[in-house]
């Protein structure tokens with residue numbers, strides 16, 4: 662099938678067919694990642710710039726591994742070691758990088774909208790690796806892949822997203838992607854951490870009561886409490902948040918027998934997720950999500966740079 666996207670910045674621009682092509686392509690890269698020589702010549706000759714202006718462990722490392730496995734040349738760039746600290750504008754920085762005849766820029770930034778600006782200025786392919794409170798499309802893809810692998814389908818599943826909805830770029834991509842693929846989405850959060858009108862997010866249900874929501878959920882997706890983005894005090898204390906919204910050993914008894922727990926990381930252990938649940942051998946899909954990050958990022962770069970589903974020989 663044809664893949665007609667130049668960038669991966671706004672996941673709402675992707676149809677159900679586009680998303681499933683991404684997931685099926687990621688699945689074909691799984692075998693490469695499970696053999697002894699984990700490398701393909703597929704993107705040899707292409708140059709990718711990883712422009713990370715905000716801290717990252719999972720996204721940055723999995724993009725770098727994905728790029729190495731596809732044999733492209735890479736430049737890791739960003740943060741306090743660049744000339745932006747001397748006052749250089751984003752536009753001048755991006756134009757400078759593009760002088761090297763690069764092909765793709767992966768952008769992580771604390772400001773929403775930077776990946777779109779980079780795409781407009783550069784004219785090369787751009788992947789949003791998380792921008793402010795806006796979107797995190799490859800996180801949504803790895804979440805979809807993990808859920809698809811666990812259940813064999815996504816349509817009809819009940820997915821509960823629990824926590825700090827208002828500050829979450831994960832929600833900005835995951836909720837529309839789940840809806841596009843036919844999942845039912847419930848948000849579970851105190852009124853101070855979710856929109857006054859949750860229907861604007863496209864979710865079907867919103868509640869402040871985790872204990873009432875848990876028995877209906879196939880996927881319990883716990884969000885990180887983002888201390889760095891909180892202003893004011895949307896809940897009395899982290900201890901109280903854990904009592905009302907933390908996924909604890911006690912609450913595990915309310916879950917469906919085959920329900921799984923997801924979390925984008927990094928985890929605040931003892932706040933949104935107790936270690937019992939984070940490390941639960943049957944229920945926790947968190948390290949599966951991390952692994953899926955390499956597969957979907959290989960798929961995204963491969964498809965954006967012109968690969969097709971029938972041209973992939975892994």
Ligand code: CP
Pocket residue numbers: 716717718719720721791800925926927
């Ligand atoms: N989920 C996620 O984006 O994690 P990092 O901030 O470690 O990349």
